[in-house]
Amino acid sequence: MSEADLLYTEIEEELRASVRALLADRCPAESVLARVETDEVADLELAKELAGLGATGLPVPEELGGAGASWREASVVAEELGRAAAPVPFLGGAVLSAAALLEAGGAGGEVLSGIADGTSIAALAVPLGTPPGAGYPSAVRAEGGLLTGAVPGVVDALAADVLLVPAAGPDGPALYRVEAADAARTAVVSLDLTRPLADLALDGAPGTLLASGADAERALRTALSTGAALLAAEQLGVAEWALSTTVDYLKTRTQFGRPVGSFQALKHRLADLWVSVSQARAVVRAAASTAGTGGAEAELNASLAQAFVSGVAVKAAEEAVQLHGGIGFTWEHPAHLYLKRAKSDAIALGTADRHRLALAALVDLAPA
Amino acid sequence: MTTVTDGAALDAAELRRRVAGFVAEHDPAATPQQEFLAARFDAGLAWVHFPEGAGGLGAPRSLQPVVDEEFERLGAAPTGREGLVIGLGMAAPTILAFGTPEQRERFLKPLYTGEEVWCQLFSEPGAGSDLAALGTRAVPDGDSWVVNGQKVWTSLAHEARWGILVTRTDPDVPKHKGMTYFICDMHAEGVEVRPLRQITGEAEFNEVYLTDVRIPDAHRLGAAGEGWKVAQTTLMNERVAIGGHADPREGGLIGVVADIWRDRPELRTPGSHDALLRLWVEAEAARLTKERLRQQLAIGQPGPEGSAAKYAFSRLNQEISGLEVELLGQEGLTYDDWTFRRPEGVNFTKRGAGFHYLRSKGNSIEGGTTEILRNIIAERILGLPGEIRVDKDVAWKDLPK
Numbered sequence: 190m191s192e193a194d195l196l197y198t199e200i201e202e203e204l205r206a207s208v209r210a211l212l213a214d215r216c217p218a219e220s221v222l223a224r225v226e227t228d229e230v231a232d233l234e235l236a237k238e239l240a241g242l243g244a245t246g247l248p249v250p251e252e253l254g255g256a257g258a259s260w261r262e263a264s265v266v267a268e269e270l271g272r273a274a275a276p277v278p279f280l281g282g283a284v285l286s287a288a289a290l291l292e293a294g295g296a297g298g299e300v301l302s303g304i305a306d307g308t309s310i311a312a313l314a315v316p317l318g319t320p321p322g323a324g325y326p327s328a329v330r331a332e333g334g335l336l337t338g339a340v341p342g343v344v345d346a347l348a349a350d351v352l353l354v355p356a357a358g359p360d361g362p363a364l365y366r367v368e369a370a371d372a373a374r375t376a377v378v379s380l381d382l383t384r385p386l387a388d389l390a391l392d393g394a395p396g397t398l399l400a401s402g403a404d405a406e407r408a409l410r411t412a413l414s415t416g417a418a419l420l421a422a423e424q425l426g427v428a429e430w431a432l433s434t435t436v437d438y439l440k441t442r443t444q445f446g447r448p449v450g451s452f453q454a455l456k457h458r459l460a461d462l463w464v465s466v467s468q469a470r471a472v473v474r475a476a477a478s479t480a481g482t483g484g485a486e487a488e489l490n491a492s493l494a495q496a497f498v499s500g501v502a503v504k505a506a507e508e509a510v511q512l513h514g515g516i517g518f519t520w521e522h523p524a525h526l527y528l529k530r531a532k533s534d535a536i537a538l539g540t541a542d543r544h545r546l547a548l549a550a551l552v553d554l555a556p557a
Numbered sequence: 558m559t560t561v562t563d564g565a566a567l568d569a570a571e572l573r574r575r576v577a578g579f580v581a582e583h584d585p586a587a588t589p590q591q592e593f594l595a596a597r598f599d600a601g602l603a604w605v606h607f608p609e610g611a612g613g614l615g616a617p618r619s620l621q622p623v624v625d626e627e628f629e630r631l632g633a634a635p636t637g638r639e640g641l642v643i644g645l646g647m648a649a650p651t652i653l654a655f656g657t658p659e660q661r662e663r664f665l666k667p668l669y670t671g672e673e674v675w676c677q678l679f680s681e682p683g684a685g686s687d688l689a690a691l692g693t694r695a696v697p698d699g700d701s702w703v704v705n706g707q708k709v710w711t712s713l714a715h716e717a718r719w720g721i722l723v724t725r726t727d728p729d730v731p732k733h734k735g736m737t738y739f740i741c742d743m744h745a746e747g748v749e750v751r752p753l754r755q756i757t758g759e760a761e762f763n764e765v766y767l768t769d770v771r772i773p774d775a776h777r778l779g780a781a782g783e784g785w786k787v788a789q790t791t792l793m794n795e796r797v798a799i800g801g802h803a804d805p806r807e808g809g810l811i812g813v814v815a816d817i818w819r820d821r822p823e824l825r826t827p828g829s830h831d832a833l834l835r836l837w838v839e840a841e842a843a844r845l846t847k848e849r850l851r852q853q854l855a856i857g858q859p860g861p862e863g864s865a866a867k868y869a870f871s872r873l874n875q876e877i878s879g880l881e882v883e884l885l886g887q888e889g890l891t892y893d894d895w896t897f898r899r900p901e902g903v904n905f906t907k908r909g910a911g912f913h914y915l916r917s918k919g920n921s922i923e924g925g926t927t928e929i930l931r932n933i934i935a936e937r938i939l940g941l942p943g944e945i946r947v948d949k950d951v952a953w954k955d956l957p958k
């Protein structure tokens with residue numbers, strides 16, 4: 190096992206700078222706070238601009254209109270989106286759906302092109318809380334190309350025009366493409382204000398078969414593990430926002446005649462958090478490097494990332510709230526957006542505990 | 558590709574070629590290790606980022622791992638070097654940064670080959686975390702200095718030929734200003750080493766009494782009064798202690814415990830499974846962080862980030878060894894050996910669980926306590942305001958002791 194490059198390349202740093210500049214301009218905290226009170230939480234204009242930067246098609250091959258790069262670069266985009274708590278349908282489309290389609294191959298190419306150029310938003314029709322190693326879903330059944338069933342809590346489904354639906358077909362597992370307009374989508378009141386979820390109901394919706402049998406299973410499995418790796422990058426961004434915002438605040442907030450950041454009790458807490466965040470970065474880079482390659486190493490790194498970074502992001506967001514004092518408890522301060530994102534992300538694609546169990550199987554540490 | 562020697566650019570391929578050529582000429586199986594290493598030093602393949610003549614080639618630091626890996630691949634990696642950590646990890650970079658050409662010439666090669674062991678004469682009974690409070694006095698006398706004082710917790714002083722020593726040379730200025738750094742001959746008259754038994758039963762460390770010890774001025778490192786600056790270089794390197802190559806997954810104590818888990822199903826309980834997996838995740842995260850730091854270091858000098866790596870590992874070692882003792886249950890009630898011995902170095906993995914548990918308690922004290930490392934992270938990395946200081950502008954002699 191040779192070690193992956195855990196640093197950022199110059200190209201990745203340039204990509205980060207352009208995404209960060211776009212988000213600073215189009216997605217400042219005030220506008221996110223305002224947007225979450227409207228019916229249109231997902232910012233589709235911003236999503237288009239991200240696609241314009243090439244940020245949604247990084248792992249998509251060039252012949253399909255993507256950048257022909259890898260999940261490493263996409264992971265840098267996810268970090269920045271986390272740092273901004275950006276309400277864009279990236280996870281459901283550019284990550285989960287793209288990963289499933291890249292693995293499934295064939296008829297999904299058209300959707301991949303749409304994801305890359307921003308003309309299409311896709312969602313993968315699984316509950317966002319689906320843990321690693323869950324059996325292939327059978328909540329939706331396919332008969333004669335018509336799909337019927339219900340899937341709760343699907344990320345980015347409201348914004349999507351295309352749904353990728355894992356279903357139990359006549360010959361076992363199958364992955365279908367369904368037009369979003371053919372499904373009933375009901376908005377869920379989500380804990381994460383910046384990440385809309387929807388319950389899906391399909392009642393004889395027409396589907397196009399993308400993959401079946403072992404191919405469909407592999408596509409879903411790869412999508413979930415790639416999603417776990419990229420979600421960890423987003424969680425890293427959340428943690429970095431929380432840490433740096435808190436450090437900045439404690440340098441200026443004065444009580445007892447001195448900056449509160451000069452009190453050792455707080456310095457040590459922030460030092461601990463910094464250590465955790467820097468560890469999270471190494472773990473996220475490792476996961477990004479193997480994401481999408483299939484196989485045990487990719488799954489191990491993805492589960493490691495979820496098992497480790499979930500807790501770091503939640504801790505960072507919780508510390509941000511506490512160390513801001515009263516202002517940190519208000520609706521007007523953005524800290525709560527990150528707390529809600531962090532806690533939801535910790536459940537999304539499986540809790541840390543579920544990922545530890547997945548790891549136990551991968552590294553031969555059987556339960557008692 | 559910076560330096561050009563013998564017409565060939567010094568890149569990874571060229572270095573691999575040189576290592577292969579070197580090993581072909583010096584059969585590692587037939588050459589005694591010290592001799593082999595001396596030749597390796599002369600060939601500039603000891604630490605390639607050091608200058609030519611000092612065991613290096615003036616190559617980028619990032620190429621050292623290439624050289625180490627190549628020697629390892631060819632079955633020619635040096636062994637039994639645990640007792641040399643202070644020399645290799647701390648004295649060498651300090652001598653490189655501050656030493657005169659004569660000092661480099663005299664000290665670096667036997668340090669590298671293992672012929673001469675080094676120790677670190679920094680801590681004193683009254684100066685631990687607050688190293689700058691130290692009071693061991695050095696007074697100039699002709700072309701030498703006369704040193705009096707006591708050092709403590711000095712690991713390997715009983716094995717050492719040389720010590721890196723920080724002294725007080727000017728008590729009338731604030732404490733950070735009046736210090737001077739020396740290389741101390743541990744065989745000189747007036748150096749007395751007494752073992753200190755530690756909680757593991759053995760004595761890795763010592764008290765060192767210095768009574769009218771004469772140190773030639775030629776063994777001063779850096780200018781008189783600049784001792785603090787020189788000591789900073791030593792301490793930064795102490796906390797890094799990053800090896801030439803990546804640690805393998807489960808390479809540390811976590812591997813020991815994971816293997817116990819795999820081999821002995823009768824010891825397993827649900828609670829310890831959870832604890833083991835949490836620690837496995839943290840150990841792997843810390844390993845990757847160290848690897849990332851190693852990749853960063855390959856491009857630059859050690860910074861305060863090394864402090865974080867040291868802090869993380871000390872905490873992990875303590876938690877993992879605590880789990881190991883408990884997991885073993887009845888066996889955890891035993892201890893391998895309380896004999897008052899003088900080990901040559903710490904060979905962690907060869908000892909029992911009780912030793913792991915006890916020895917790792919020292920990890921959060923030696924080389925800067927956890928509390929001090931957190932201060933360093935908070936102030937130097939995060940830029941949080943320093944403590945309100947009562948000792949910065951007061952002459953050392955007037956400080957409360």
Ligand SMILES: Cc1cc2nc3c(=O)[nH]c(=O)nc-3n(C[C@H](O)[C@H](O)[C@H](O)COP(=O)(O)OP(=O)(O)OC[C@H]3O[C@@H](n4cnc5c(N)ncnc54)[C@H](O)[C@@H]3O)c2cc1C
Binds near residue numbers: 684
């Ligand atoms: C196994 C081992 C090997 C060692 N080897 C060597 C060696 O080879 N050479 C050498 O010179 N030294 C060596 N040391 C000494 C080591 O560097 C010191 O013990 C260490 O720096 C702490 O100093 P102290 O023991 O005086 O504790 P103190 O500094 O008195 O600390 C007591 C407690 O107070 C805390 N504390 C102190 N200052 C602060 C602060 N500002 N904020 C918050 N908390 C604080 C400390 O963290 C600690 O918990 C070794 C120690 C050990 C355990």
